[in-house]
Amino acid sequence: MDPAILVLVMLAGVSHAAETKCNASPNMSLCSANLGGSVSIQVMNNASGHRLWCKRQFPTGSITVFNLKKERVTIHDSLKNRTEFFINNGTLKITHVERNDSGVYNVEIFQHNGVLLRNVNFELVVQGKCLSSSLFML
Ligand SMILES: *[C@@H]1O[C@H](CO)[C@@H](O)[C@H](O)[C@H]1NC(C)=O
Ligand SMILES: *[C@@H]1O[C@H](CO)[C@@H](O)[C@H](O)[C@H]1NC(C)=O
Ligand SMILES: *[C@@H]1O[C@H](CO)[C@@H](O)[C@H](O)[C@H]1NC(C)=O
Ligand SMILES: *[C@@H]1O[C@H](CO)[C@@H](O)[C@H](O)[C@H]1NC(C)=O
Ligand SMILES: *[C@@H]1O[C@H](CO)[C@@H](O)[C@H](O)[C@H]1NC(C)=O
Numbered sequence: 001m002d003p004a005i006l007v008l009v010m011l012a013g014v015s016h017a018a019e020t021k022c023n024a025s026p027n028m029s030l031c032s033a034n035l036g037g038s039v040s041i042q043v044m045n046n047a048s049g050h051r052l053w054c055k056r057q058f059p060t061g062s063i064t065v066f067n068l069k070k071e072r073v074t075i076h077d078s079l080k081n082r083t084e085f086f087i088n089n090g091t092l093k094i095t096h097v098e099r100n101d102s103g104v105y106n107v108e109i110f111q112h113n114g115v116l117l118r119n120v121n122f123e124l125v126v127q128g129k130c131l132s133s134s135l136f137m138l
Contacts, residue, residue: 024107024122033097035128043107043120044090050117051110052085054092056103065105066092102126 018037022029033039043052052068066075066085073085082095094101102124109117 022122024105024120026118026120028104029120029122030125031122032125032127033094033101035097035099035126037097038093038095039097039124040091040093041105041122041124042089042091044109047085047087047090047109049112051112051114052107053110054085054105054107056105058103097126099126099128 018034019039020031020033020037021040022031022042024031024041024043031039031041043054044050047068048071050068052066054065054067055062056065063076063078065079066073066083068074068085068087071087073087075083075085079094084093085091086093104121104123107120109120111117
């Protein structure tokens, strides 16, 4: 095969895999994302009428990735440019995934009256060898 075609085939494969999806549940879910790609993590079907508080754990403490209150989403400053939370389908979307997005995230879901409904958790695992290893094979 013409090497140029081979490269195109591989790049098509890579860009296809660049977007991943995942459902978070009360049990720790493993969500994989590709370096530089985007990942959608559904934490509930419809977040309207709820309060959500999503934390990311670090050895030194935690940050609030986003929160939802009175139908308004607030995203942490360091993630603002590449993170969205869709209320209509309860989905967190992170684009331009960086290696250090890896880690454990915890989402507390409250009813509108403040009663805790449930916790969902997920561990984001960022994989980054795809593109470099396929180019290496050429
Ligand atoms: C969570 O794990 C428990 C015990 O392993 C299992 O019974 C339950 O079905 C799981 N729930 C979900 C939503 O995966
Ligand atoms: C989400 O829930 C709200 C409030 O219960 C409802 O008004 C809305 O139609 C629902 N949206 C979807 C997409 O199901
Ligand atoms: C986000 O984007 C704006 C405009 O492009 C830029 O000024 C700002 O520095 C960016 N912030 C971060 C945290 O990357
Ligand atoms: C959630 O809704 C947004 C906006 O309507 C849409 O762009 C996105 O693809 C949806 N995500 C999922 C996982 O359904
Ligand atoms: C994550 O990595 C990016 C780029 O490598 C860097 O700009 C950012 O500050 C890092 N964030 C954290 C929380 O370490």
